[in-house]
Amino acid sequence: EVQLVESGGGLVQPGGSLRLSCAASGFTFSDHYMDWVRQAPGKGLEWVGRSKTGANSYATEYAASVIGRFTISRDDSKNSLYLQMNGLNTEDTAVYYCAREAGEWLDRHYYYYGMDVWGQGTTVTVSS
Amino acid sequence: DIVMTQSPDSLAVSLGERATINCKSSQSVLYSSNNKNYLAWYQQKPGQPPKLLIYWASTRESGVPDRFSGSGSGTDFTLTISSLQTEDVAVYYCQQYYSTLYTFGQGTKLEIK
Numbered sequence A: 001e002v003q004l005v006e007s008g009g010g011l012v013q014p015g016g017s018l019r020l021s022c023a024a025s026g027f028t029f030s031d032h033y034m035d036w037v038r039q040a041p042g043k044g045l046e047w048v049g050r051s052k053t054g055a056n057s058y059a060t061e062y063a064a065s066v067i068g069r070f071t072i073s074r075d076d077s078k079n080s081l082y083l084q085m086n087g088l089n090t091e092d093t094a095v096y097y098c099a100r101e102a103g104e105w106l107d108r109h110y111y112y113y114g115m116d117v118w119g120q121g122t123t124v125t126v127s128s
Numbered sequence B: 001d002i003v004m005t006q007s008p009d010s011l012a013v014s015l016g017e018r019a020t021i022n023c024k025s026s027q028s029v030l031y032s033s034n035n036k037n038y039l040a041w042y043q044q045k046p047g048q049p050p051k052l053l054i055y056w057a058s059t060r061e062s063g064v065p066d067r068f069s070g071s072g073s074g075t076d077f078t079l080t081i082s083s084l085q086t087e088d089v090a091v092y093y094c095q096q097y098y099s100t101l102y103t104f105g106q107g108t109k110l111e112i113k
Helices: none
Strands: A003-007 A010-012 A018-025 A034-039 A045-051 A060-062 A070-075 A080-085 A094-106 A109-118 A122-126 B004-007 B010-013 B019-025 B039-044 B051-055 B068-073 B076-081 B090-096 B108-112
Touching: A003 A094, A003 A109, A018 A034, A018 A094, A018 A122, A034 A080, A034 A109, A045 A070, A045 A080, A045 A094, A045 B090, A060 A070, A109 B039, A109 B051, B004 B090, B010 B019, B019 B039, B019 B090, B019 B108, B039 B068, B051 B068, B076 B090
Parallel strands: A010 A122, B010 B108
Antiparallel strands: A003 A018, A018 A080, A034 A045, A034 A094, A045 A060, A070 A080, A094 A109, A094 A122, B004 B019, B019 B076, B039 B051, B039 B090, B068 B076, B090 B108
16 A cells, blocks of 8 residues: 655744654655645645655755755655754644655656645644 | 635535636646646545645546546636535645646635535
8 A cells, every 4th residue: 555654743842843754655665756745724735845866866845935944855765755844933833744746657758747645744833 | 936826715516516616827837848737636625635636737636536627728727526526525726836846726615505
């Protein structure tokens, strides 16, 4: 069964740090771009960032709202994705989802077309 | 960033009736080299993660019922549920992947009238 399981959420004070983990199973983790998406209480979805594959130098990209504070990394040997969050503020309070990017080969090119596997999420609360 | 705007914010439709949700992007998400619209639709039920329904604006994900369909091109897109079922009550989001910095619409809450 294809599965993503997040962990590491909790209560943290403003200015604090937290590291989230996402354990993948049931698919070849190293072949896929992996993303973090968050959802503040009662709000919509916000893309946080992605980790590309080793074939793409494990490059990362981030939303403007988290650049310089959040760092995404991965360990393909452990089938795991991570989100290191520093300088947290109350606006970072959210459920954080790990998601797999879907892709397909078309005319000898590989195209990504969204996120087809999601974890159940882990809750991060930033409060004093 | 590409801004995605959905309408309406909420919608109430009778069982068996058609539901239509619109999504507009601040710039075209049609990629000329492959003539594909980089637009996806997701369904999120309460307490659950989002589920990919449609990609390339009109391709249904495997296992998605055929009452769900997507249409549109360039900057204007539509998700249609042809005959609303009780299990379709959810919030629906559009998302562009034309820019590598993905963005979502604000969501449309669909309820039973």
